[in-house]
Amino acid sequence: MFTWTDRELNQEQDEAVRFEGSQFLVACPGSGKTRTLTYKIAHELSRLTSARQFVVAITYTNRAADEIHDRIEALGVDTTQLWIGTIHAFCLEWILKPYGIYEPDLAGGYGILDLHEREKLLEELCEPYRAQRVTFWDCDYYVTRGGYFLGCSDAGKHRYIEAVLARYFQILSERKLIDFEMILKYADQLIQSQPSISQLLSNLFPIVLVDEYQDTKEIQYEILASILRAGAGATRLFMVGDPNQAIFGSLGGYAIDLGELTAKSGIPIEPRALSRNYRSSERIVEFFENFNVHGTTIIAAGKDRDFPSQITYNRRIDKADLADDIVRLIRRSVEEHGIRPDEICVVAPQWTHLSAMTRALIVRMPDSQFNGPGIVPFARDIENFWYKAARLALTEPSPQLYVRRLRWAGEVLAGLKEAGIDVSALSRKQLLREFNLIQVDDADGLNYLQAFFDEVFARLAIPYCAFDGLMSAHDDFFDASRARIQRLRNDGVEGIGELAFFKRAFQPRAGITVSTIHGVKGAEFDVVIGYALLEGMVPHFNDADGESSARKLLYVVGSRARKHLYLFSEGGRARGTRDVYRPTRALIACEFDYDPS
Numbered sequence: 001m002f003t004w005t006d007r008e009l010n011q012e013q014d015e016a017v018r019f020e021g022s023q024f025l026v027a028c029p030g031s032g033k034t035r036t037l038t039y040k041i042a043h044e045l046s047r048l049t050s051a052r053q054f055v056v057a058i059t060y061t062n063r064a065a066d067e068i069h070d071r072i073e074a075l076g077v078d079t080t081q082l083w084i085g086t087i088h089a090f091c092l093e094w095i096l097k098p099y100g101i102y103e104p105d106l107a108g109g110y111g112i113l114d115l116h117e118r119e120k121l122l123e124e125l126c127e128p129y130r131a132q133r134v135t136f137w138d139c140d141y142y143v144t145r146g147g148y149f150l151g152c153s154d155a156g157k158h159r160y161i162e163a164v165l166a167r168y169f170q171i172l173s174e175r176k177l178i179d180f181e182m183i184l185k186y187a188d189q190l191i192q193s194q195p196s197i198s199q200l201l202s203n204l205f206p207i208v209l210v211d212e213y214q215d216t217k218e219i220q221y222e223i224l225a226s227i228l229r230a231g232a233g234a235t236r237l238f239m240v241g242d243p244n245q246a247i248f249g250s251l252g253g254y255a256i257d258l259g260e261l262t263a264k265s266g267i268p269i270e271p272r273a274l275s276r277n278y279r280s281s282e283r284i285v286e287f288f289e290n291f292n293v294h295g296t297t298i299i300a301a302g303k304d305r306d307f308p309s310q311i312t313y314n315r316r317i318d319k320a321d322l323a324d325d326i327v328r329l330i331r332r333s334v335e336e337h338g339i340r341p342d343e344i345c346v347v348a349p350q351w352t353h354l355s356a357m358t359r360a361l362i363v364r365m366p367d368s369q370f371n372g373p374g375i376v377p378f379a380r381d382i383e384n385f386w387y388k389a390a391r392l393a394l395t396e397p398s399p400q401l402y403v404r405r406l407r408w409a410g411e412v413l414a415g416l417k418e419a420g421i422d423v424s425a426l427s428r429k430q431l432l433r434e435f436n437l438i439q440v441d442d443a444d445g446l447n448y449l450q451a452f453f454d455e456v457f458a459r460l461a462i463p464y465c466a467f468d469g470l471m472s473a474h475d476d477f478f479d480a481s482r483a484r485i486q487r488l489r490n491d492g493v494e495g496i497g498e499l500a501f502f503k504r505a506f507q508p509r510a511g512i513t514v515s516t517i518h519g520v521k522g523a524e525f526d527v528v529i530g531y532a533l534l535e536g537m538v539p540h541f542n543d544a545d546g547e548s549s550a551r552k553l554l555y556v557v558g559s560r561a562r563k564h565l566y567l568f569s570e571g572g573r574a575r576g577t578r579d580v581y582r583p584t585r586a587l588i589a590c591e592f593d594y595d596p597s
């Protein structure tokens with residue numbers, strides 16, 4: 001039986017892990033959501049009584065799934081009966097793959113549209129609307145039971161985007177492809193048309209855990225609720241998140257309330273809270289509490305609780321001087337405050353500002369390393385076999401990565417088996433050993449991977465070229481990676497094709513992070529520097545619920561910091577031809593005793 005001490009979990013966490021029924025856990029920032037989820041999964045795994053059942057955990061990203069998986073294995077718990085991944089992976093694995101034949105659109109076979117193929121296709125389809133400034137970025141949409149909605153907040157562009165999407169859906173249907181939203185749409189249709197699916201799944205899952213519920217979409221809630229309803233209490237729910245951090249509203253995410261959740265799922269669910277913040281100083285907590293829209297209780301309880309934090313807010317600075325001032329703050333943090341560069345994060349609301357800022361910082365601090373926006377040079381389609389193999393080829397053997405790499409080796413073996421290759425004589429350990437033996441001397445990332453794959457599969461006597469499925473995945477992976485590298489080069493990211501950039505994707509965070517506010521979700525840093533906190537950006541100018549969105553974004557920015565927080569609403573950013581952006585209203589309205597900047 002899996003056990004723990006009171007040094008590992010506090011009382012609230014311990015109660016949530018032990019509680020037998022369904023729970024709805026509202027967790028304040030830094031309250032150990034991930035730790036609680038990890039222990040809960042480990043506890044449930046150790047209590048399973050049937051070898052046919054699975055503990056299912058839904059995470060927001062694949063990275064989070066990997067992280068939690070590693071932590072459970074580090075607790076010494078067998079994860080054979082754990083299924084963990086994103087809701088898309090869940091729908092594919094448990095609904096579309098086994099039951100897709102019951103859906104007329106899928107019955108003749110289907111492929112998943114790679115994210116980069118999607119980008120390429122949408123870019124082509126947007127070409128005729130160049131004058132209307134419709135780009136690939138405007139084409140995000142999300143499905144609900146009532147139809148699809150556009151993510152683009154500029155209503156003036158909607159009719160053009162709809163025309164683009166109509167053609168897009170037609171092409172996908174002709175090519176028998178589905179994208180990520182369609183995975184959800186078809187999973188939900190199947191769940192509705194074949195009630196036995198929910199019944200079967202509820203028999204298999206004694207518990208379903210959901211992380212970051214505040215960013216879950218309606219259709220995802222519906223799919224999960226169908227399974228819970230079918231189980232009538234036999235499948236329990238453990239849902240955790242923070243409604244104050246619900247910042248994916250434009251993509252359909254929302255923080256459900258307990259009443260709606262209970263009504264949808266038809267099972268009793270107990271509300272709970274995690275209120276002790278182990279991350280930030282009391283002063284930081286005092287600051288971000290100003291943006292608390294849900295009345296959540298937050299108690300600073302960590303080792304940095306009494307840290308003398310500096311919190312500044314500069315709205316006099318001009319855009320032209322911003323990079324210099326950010327460099328000054330970074331230097332002061334490193335040189336005077338002794339903070340490591342990888343504990344510093346620069347955030348802004350939009351990518352567009354970040355590429356320019358990253359370049360400006362690199363020029364001013366050539367000896368520092370920056371993790372800029374989107375700097376992963378290869379296609380990250382986790383379903384693609386070659387992506388799975390690349391993870392092993394791009395990481396070195398190390399004790400810290402051993403468990404994770406062994407799991408990845410298992411996924412490569414499963415991919416080979418699925419392609420029709422007999423791998424029964426090969427264990428995960430043997431496969432990993434073969435990968436570890438390969439030495440390739442090529443500084444170009446894609447050439448390195450190609451040579452690596454050729455060599456390792458030659459050693460394994462697996463002629464992958466003879467297998468259609470592997471070859472088409474191979475073309476997808478390499479074409480998408482080349483396109484991605486080209487796009488990043490066009491954006492001025494130099495050296496992006498080099499092996500070092502490829503390897504960095506799997507290394508622990510190194511250097512100063514530069515990210516969007518959405519991209520720092522779940523992360524923590526000693527120092528957070530936020531800029532472009534301007535009305536029209538925070539919140540976005542067309543956000544229907546602007547005031548509340550601005551508060552949530554500011555809450556997320558503030559709550560990432562352990563020690564120091566430096567904020568800017570810089571002047572001089574042109575808005576149209578005659579105006580400039582003004583500071584975020586919600587920030588101006590906040591009365592706080594800032595330190596001098």
Ligand SMILES: Nc1ncnc2c1ncn2[C@@H]1O[C@H](COP(=O)(O)OP(=O)(O)OP(=O)(O)O)[C@@H](O)[C@H]1O
Nearest residue numbers: 008009010029030031032033034035278279522523
């Ligand atoms: N019981 C505990 N005692 C001491 N430290 C803890 C405890 N629980 C969690 N922590 C620490 O608190 C920090 C925050 O935890 P975690 O990242 O899980 O927070 P979170 O709730 O997911 O935050 P957010 O919602 O802001 O992303 C981590 O450094 C973690 O190790």
